[in-house]
Amino acid sequence: MIPIGLIQSTAVTLMDKAAIEIPDDYLGGLRQAAAVEDGDLSSFVLQAMLENYEAAKEDRRAMCGDTGCPRWYVKMANEATVEGGPVALEAALRRATAEATNGVPLRPNRVHPLWRTDHDNNVGINAPEIEFAFEPDGDWIDLTTVHKGGLFGTDYRMLFPSDGIEGIKRFYLDSLVAFGKRGLSCQPAIIGIGLGGSKDTCMVLGKRAACLRTVGDRNPDPGIAKLEEEFKDLGNSIGMGAMGFVGKSMVIDCHIEVGYCHTGGMQMSVHAFCLSSRRACARIHSDGRVEYRTDPNWFTPYQRRETVEWPATQPSRKSA
Amino acid sequence: MASHPAFKKVRLKTEPSADDLRALSIGDVVYLDGTVYTAREGVYKRVIEEGHPLPLDLPAESGANFHCSPAATIRPDGSFNIGAVTATASFRFSKWIGEWLDKSGAKLILGKGGMSSADYKKHFVPHGAIYLTTVGYGTGALLGRGVSGVKSVHWRDELGLAQAMWVIGVENFGPFIVESDLDGNSLFERENAKIAAGLAKVYEGTRPAVLKRYGETDDRSDEVI
Ligand code: SF4
Numbered sequence: 037m038i039p040i041g042l043i044q045s046t047a048v049t050l051m052d053k054a055a056i057e058i059p060d061d062y063l064g065g066l067r068q069a070a071a072v073e074d075g076d077l078s079s080f081v082l083q084a085m086l087e088n089y090e091a092a093k094e095d096r097r098a099m100c101g102d103t104g105c106p107r108w109y110v111k112m113a114n115e116a117t118v119e120g121g122p123v124a125l126e127a128a129l130r131r132a133t134a135e136a137t138n139g140v141p142l143r144p145n146r147v148h149p150l151w152r153t154d155h156d157n158n159v160g161i162n163a164p165e166i167e168f169a170f171e172p173d174g175d176w177i178d179l180t181t182v183h184k185g186g187l188f189g190t191d192y193r194m195l196f197p198s199d200g201i202e203g204i205k206r207f208y209l210d211s212l213v214a215f216g217k218r219g220l221s222c223q224p225a226i227i228g229i230g231l232g233g234s235k236d237t238c239m240v241l242g243k244r245a246a247c248l249r250t251v252g253d254r255n256p257d258p259g260i261a262k263l264e265e266e267f268k269d270l271g272n273s274i275g276m277g278a279m280g281f282v283g284k285s286m287v288i289d290c291h292i293e294v295g296y297c298h299t300g301g302m303q304m305s306v307h308a309f310c311l312s313s314r315r316a317c318a319r320i321h322s323d324g325r326v327e328y329r330t331d332p333n334w335f336t337p338y339q340r341r342e343t344v345e346w347p348a349t350q351p352s353r354k355s356a
Numbered sequence: 357m358a359s360h361p362a363f364k365k366v367r368l369k370t371e372p373s374a375d376d377l378r379a380l381s382i383g384d385v386v387y388l389d390g391t392v393y394t395a396r397e398g399v400y401k402r403v404i405e406e407g408h409p410l411p412l413d414l415p416a417e418s419g420a421n422f423h424c425s426p427a428a429t430i431r432p433d434g435s436f437n438i439g440a441v442t443a444t445a446s447f448r449f450s451k452w453i454g455e456w457l458d459k460s461g462a463k464l465i466l467g468k469g470g471m472s473s474a475d476y477k478k479h480f481v482p483h484g485a486i487y488l489t490t491v492g493y494g495t496g497a498l499l500g501r502g503v504s505g506v507k508s509v510h511w512r513d514e515l516g517l518a519q520a521m522w523v524i525g526v527e528n529f530g531p532f533i534v535e536s537d538l539d540g541n542s543l544f545e546r547e548n549a550k551i552a553a554g555l556a557k558v559y560e561g562t563r564p565a566v567l568k569r570y571g572e573t574d575d576r577s578d579e580v581i
Contacts, residue, residue: 084492143425
């Protein structure tokens with residue numbers, strides 16, 4: 037049984053880490069981009085970003101004043117139990133969000149969409165989002181918080197099989213250029229693409245591809261992995277860099293996740309995880325150990341399974 | 357860094373003279389000293405649409421309007437805890453900016469992403485004002501270091517923490533980049549034009565989507581197929 041107090045205190049620490057510490061994988065990617073950037077204004081911006089991460093860590097202040105929308109991803113191993121059950125768990129995460137908003141401090145961004153009611157704590161109706169997934173074997177729970185920034189940089193489009201790769205590329209470029217101008221999406225960013233699923237699944241997959249995978253990680257499907265590489269290079273060949281200035285650093289990495297979709301469709305979503313790629317994770321074990329990390333390791337073989345049974349005994353695909 | 361040209365770096369007062377501003381070119385890097393205040397849609401609506409008087413003496417107290425909500429809290433004892441400050445996208449405030457420049461006498465608009473050169477020419481140029489963009493834009497921690505203290509917060513109850521008017525003392529506050537000059541030229545638009553010239557080549561081998569989107573033009577006879 038995992039004590040609820042430990043979950044709440046770990047969650048507060050995660051909020052703090054996400055807001056202040058840039059994950060190493062993104063930092064490494066940004067340094068590489070800075071090393072090859074030859075646009076003078078873009079270079080200046082990247083240099084300022086690198087200094088900003090240092091300042092944030094040194095002063096323990098948020099790296100960006102816009103907190104974005106803090107949200108939670110919770111993964112429970114099959115044998116894990118939480119003191120008080122899932123309702124207590126949700127309450128702990130809401131409390132941690134409110135507490136950290138005041139403590140770090142973070143910007144209270146969340147308001148009612150119509151009445152603009154603001155509780156000054158990033159908590160409200162359906163906020164923060166708390167999403168759950170499960171994993172076979174084990175008695176731990178993984179908490180991940182992401183403070184996804186950006187009113188810009190995300191888009192959805194219903195494509196069809198006849199749109200093909202040319203259509204996918206087109207929408208990808210359209211999204212990058214549209215939100216890259218003037219740097220609205222705060223590039224260079226990790227770009228996540230969702231393909232297929234239903235409309236909502238497509239958005240969820242793309243957002244998770246952007247926020248829950250690390251720089252350098254590749255999809256296990258070799259065809260998709262190749263597309264990820266190709267799209268990364270394509271994005272960096274637009275001629276646009278940080279803040280929309282002339283340059284070549286738009287995309288720190290590109291991740292694609294897929295879901296089976298309606299036979300007539302090919303949904304696509306694009307998501308930019310901005311310069312402040314705020315994610316932090318911890319595994320809380322039943323024996324009370326807490327391990328912090330920055331790789332959510334969300335997309336396990338189990339999460340990407342395509343068979344009826346798990347472990348897979350035989351492929352579920354019908355023969356042609 | 358593959359190349360690291362020296363940018364012109366300027367320290368500027370938050371109530372600059374016309375000569376100070378005349379000396380700036382788009383692309384220059386600026387650090388500010390003095391007092392800035394936050395005002396965005398909440399404040400604009402209150403002052404311009406609802407006619408409330410300004411809660412402080414502008415531009416005497418500050419000539420610099422920051423499109424921003426700080427990551428800050430007000431402690432129970434009334435003191436402030438301000439961490440990072442990051443700008444918010446300014447293009448959304450286009451409909452209020454002319455009247456705001458009139459009422460506030462602001463000479464510097466600070467924010468994210470700039471506004472259009474049409475806005476600059478119509479509103480900024482006649483008021484002798486320029487636009488400074490934050491850098492990054494997520495350089496909230498660097499900007500936070502330039503904050504010497506919160507001087508006051510107005511309309512906290514009426515507008516909430518994020519939309520309230522924060523009056524902030526600043527020292528070596530930056531970096532900012534000069535986005536528009538006194539003639540209304542825009543750095544972003546200059547860069548957009550350079551990039552657009554190469555886009556046709558990047559788009560080779562792509563196709564527009566077979567299903568269009570209705571409502572993005574005013575032509576009601578449009579179809580989506
Ligand atoms: S998009 Fe990211 S870096 Fe940019 S202002 Fe928002 S949170 Fe900050």
